[in-house]
Amino acid sequence: MRRVFGVKKDKEPPPSLNDASDRINKRGETVDEKIKRLDVELARYKEQIKKTRPGPAQEAVKARAMRVLKQKRMYEGQRDMLYNQTFNLDQVAFASEGIKDAQQTMSALKSANKELKGMMKTVKIQDIDNLQDEMMDMMDISNEIQESLGRSYSVPDDIDEDELLGELDALEADMGQETEGAGVPSYLQPDNEPDLNEELNLPSAPSGHAVPSGRVNNQAVDEFGFPAVPHASLRS
Numbered sequence: 429m430r431r432v433f434g435v436k437k438d439k440e441p442p443p444s445l446n447d448a449s450d451r452i453n454k455r456g457e458t459v460d461e462k463i464k465r466l467d468v469e470l471a472r473y474k475e476q477i478k479k480t481r482p483g484p485a486q487e488a489v490k491a492r493a494m495r496v497l498k499q500k501r502m503y504e505g506q507r508d509m510l511y512n513q514t515f516n517l518d519q520v521a522f523a524s525e526g527i528k529d530a531q532q533t534m535s536a537l538k539s540a541n542k543e544l545k546g547m548m549k550t551v552k553i554q555d556i557d558n559l560q561d562e563m564m565d566m567m568d569i570s571n572e573i574q575e576s577l578g579r580s581y582s583v584p585d586d587i588d589e590d591e592l593l594g595e596l597d598a599l600e601a602d603m604g605q606e607t608e609g610a611g612v613p614s615y616l617q618p619d620n621e622p623d624l625n626e627e628l629n630l631p632s633a634p635s636g637h638a639v640p641s642g643r644v645n646n647q648a649v650d651e652f653g654f655p656a657v658p659h660a661s662l663r664s
Contacts, residue, residue: 456510466500
């Protein structure tokens with residue numbers, strides 16, 4: 429039977445957009461090479477037309493140049509058509525990639541939605557609220573424990589705060605008096621008490637010059653300014 433009817437051939441898969449675009453690009457490159465060769469030939473004919481004199485020879489060169497120019501225009505039209513086809517294929521490929529990306533995005537969203545639904549079944553708002561309330565209660569109890577442990581045993585409960593404030597004001601007043609006199613404390617300020625020498629009516633210190641004997645401050649002094657020593661009378 430196979431010899432009579434033959435074997436059914438498997439169909440080849442249709443070409444992809446990339447395959448079709450690559451094939452068209454190769455054809456476009458071939459056409460470009462042909463156009464370049466025609467440009468070189470046209471340049472040679474232009475030089476010949478310039479060098480030949482008007483007449484049958486120049487007309488023949490012009491005819492060949494016109495033929496080459498027509499071929500160039502034909503190839504340029506084919507190249508433009510191939511470029512348009514490539515542009516259309518690129519647009520279709522871009523749209524196809526966009527749809528594939530959208531499909532993957534939708535698949536990822538569906539999977540995430542299903543996972544979120546399963547997670548939401550295990551989490552309840554009421555349980556979260558109850559947990560928050562319990563945490564707040566435990567924090568309050570912890571603060572009370574800390575306050576209780578932080579109490580001082582040596583401070584009596586019947587202390588008058590107004591009395592303490594009065595003592596604090598008095599202390600501040602004393603400190604203000606000490607810092608009077610251009611900000612200098614009282615223990616650093618000069619002594620304003622009267623001179624002790626004046627009260628005791630003591631003689632002044634010698635200045636180094638000899639002072640004639642006489643009386644200073646109603647007292648007898650010697651030649652050095654010191655109080656004279658009374659001489660006792662000697663009796664024979």
